[in-house]
Amino acid sequence: MLDNLSNRFGKIIKTMRGQARLTEENTAEMLREVRMALLEADVALPVVREFINKVKEKALGAEVVGSLSPGQELVGIVNSELVNLIGGEYNARAVELNLATQPPAIILMAGLQGAGKTTTVGKLTKRLIDQKKKVLTVSCDVYRPAAIEQLKSVTGQAGGEFFPSTPDQKPTDIAAAALDYAKKHYIDVLLVDTAGRLGIDEAMMNEISALHAQLKPIETLFVVDAMLGQDAVNVAKAFNDALPLTGVVLTKLDGDSRGGAALSVRHITGKPIKFVGMSEKIGGLEPFHPDRMAQRILGMGDIVSLVEEAHKNVDMEKAADFAKKIKSGKGFDLNDFKEQLQQMKKMGGVATLMDKLPSQLTQGAGNIDTDKAEQQLRRTEGIINSMTPAERAKPELIKASRKRRIAAGAGLQVQEVNKMLKQYEQMRDMMKKFQGGGMGKMMKMMGGMKGLSGLMGGKGKMPF
Numbered sequence: 001m002l003d004n005l006s007n008r009f010g011k012i013i014k015t016m017r018g019q020a021r022l023t024e025e026n027t028a029e030m031l032r033e034v035r036m037a038l039l040e041a042d043v044a045l046p047v048v049r050e051f052i053n054k055v056k057e058k059a060l061g062a063e064v065v066g067s068l069s070p071g072q073e074l075v076g077i078v079n080s081e082l083v084n085l086i087g088g089e090y091n092a093r094a095v096e097l098n099l100a101t102q103p104p105a106i107i108l109m110a111g112l113q114g115a116g117k118t119t120t121v122g123k124l125t126k127r128l129i130d131q132k133k134k135v136l137t138v139s140c141d142v143y144r145p146a147a148i149e150q151l152k153s154v155t156g157q158a159g160g161e162f163f164p165s166t167p168d169q170k171p172t173d174i175a176a177a178a179l180d181y182a183k184k185h186y187i188d189v190l191l192v193d194t195a196g197r198l199g200i201d202e203a204m205m206n207e208i209s210a211l212h213a214q215l216k217p218i219e220t221l222f223v224v225d226a227m228l229g230q231d232a233v234n235v236a237k238a239f240n241d242a243l244p245l246t247g248v249v250l251t252k253l254d255g256d257s258r259g260g261a262a263l264s265v266r267h268i269t270g271k272p273i274k275f276v277g278m279s280e281k282i283g284g285l286e287p288f289h290p291d292r293m294a295q296r297i298l299g300m301g302d303i304v305s306l307v308e309e310a311h312k313n314v315d316m317e318k319a320a321d322f323a324k325k326i327k328s329g330k331g332f333d334l335n336d337f338k339e340q341l342q343q344m345k346k347m348g349g350v351a352t353l354m355d356k357l358p359s360q361l362t363q364g365a366g367n368i369d370t371d372k373a374e375q376q377l378r379r380t381e382g383i384i385n386s387m388t389p390a391e392r393a394k395p396e397l398i399k400a401s402r403k404r405r406i407a408a409g410a411g412l413q414v415q416e417v418n419k420m421l422k423q424y425e426q427m428r429d430m431m432k433k434f435q436g437g438g439m440g441k442m443m444k445m446m447g448g449m450k451g452l453s454g455l456m457g458g459k460g461k462m463p464f
């Protein structure tokens, strides 16, 4: 997929040259190519559909930054949506193994035969030993004596301790004995390797479910081969249905993988891809970086950096202009208000914003209905769009007859316009208070309002 998609994009960027905007037509053409490329890369159809819809929605509302062409802008959007789909911004904490429990922290490995479970146990052992942990591994694969030997060998290479087992034992007995040993020997982490099958199999699922119920692991990692293609969806679904997975390890990414599995697995399980296997060697495990993976898939690193840089500059200029304006005492007009709403939308809307805000700000905000807030946001934007530029710059011009016209233009009642104007005034007054006070003052003030729910007017109301 890798070369394929970048070739296609290169071609489209060329054909879009000289066009000033992203339109239904030119966007549709490019999205057709993206869709085909993703399908050819074995990404499952529902995932492709959802992805294309998201990109389309973003593209049609997007402003093309002056220094960019529409094709470049669209590549930027495809890239950022791709990053979102496979896990969002890199977050070292989300990727690291969760060991926050009374030792031993148990990590259960799940996956098909040959997915790379045993190899990954070796790699994780090394990683944990590098972090000064005392690690024990055990194999519950009683069907293949070679699998037990393989685990013994990789554990030795990594410098971990291996708990022996034999094919005549029951997997749950092996697990119980290993756990008992781990407790007695102050082991920090117990890694439990399990038997895979060639395909999804009820006996395998029952066995691993029983192990899960018995061990109650803090991490249950689904190991999946990146070369699996379309089948990745079914396998991921079966494991996700049978077990409360906590993360995914995508192996063999160093091979000729077409990358589709990463997209499908993340979509189906909703669980973070924590690590990727980059070689057969013991050191060949890396934390998963969604942005790097997206770049690898798109193969358009140069354009993506160009787009990011151009946007950063524009946002910085806008922020500086805004700060200057507020500082000069010119006040906060409805153009600024609209700009703030658009920024909010760009950042992914109310729900995303709530997720990104620190918990001190969102505490007590559980009663905010984000769907309603989004709807209100759209209404507010509709009202501002029905105003003339003069009205936006000088809201005091808006008297009864203008209000009626604006309400009709937005398809709403006059009361809605009144309400919105009142909320704008509240926000303007708040801005006046920030004047000269900087971020510190703003945070203090938000703190005094008991978090974001206060800022939003409590009980699900937004200040607009």
Ligand SMILES: Nc1nc2c(ncn2[C@@H]2O[C@H](COP(=O)(O)OP(=O)(O)OP(=O)(O)O)[C@@H](O)[C@H]2O)c(=O)[nH]1
Pocket: 111, 112, 113, 114, 115, 116, 117, 118, 119, 120, 141, 147, 150, 194, 195, 196, 197, 251, 252, 253, 254, 255, 276, 277, 278, 279, 280, 284
């Ligand atoms: N190139 C490459 N090969 C890998 C990677 N991870 C695993 N392998 C290879 O894939 C093959 C299968 O890996 P195993 O670790 O034995 O797979 P398993 O899931 O434990 O399989 P069973 O024990 O049979 O259930 C081995 O030849 C590994 O060397 C990786 O990240 N890159």
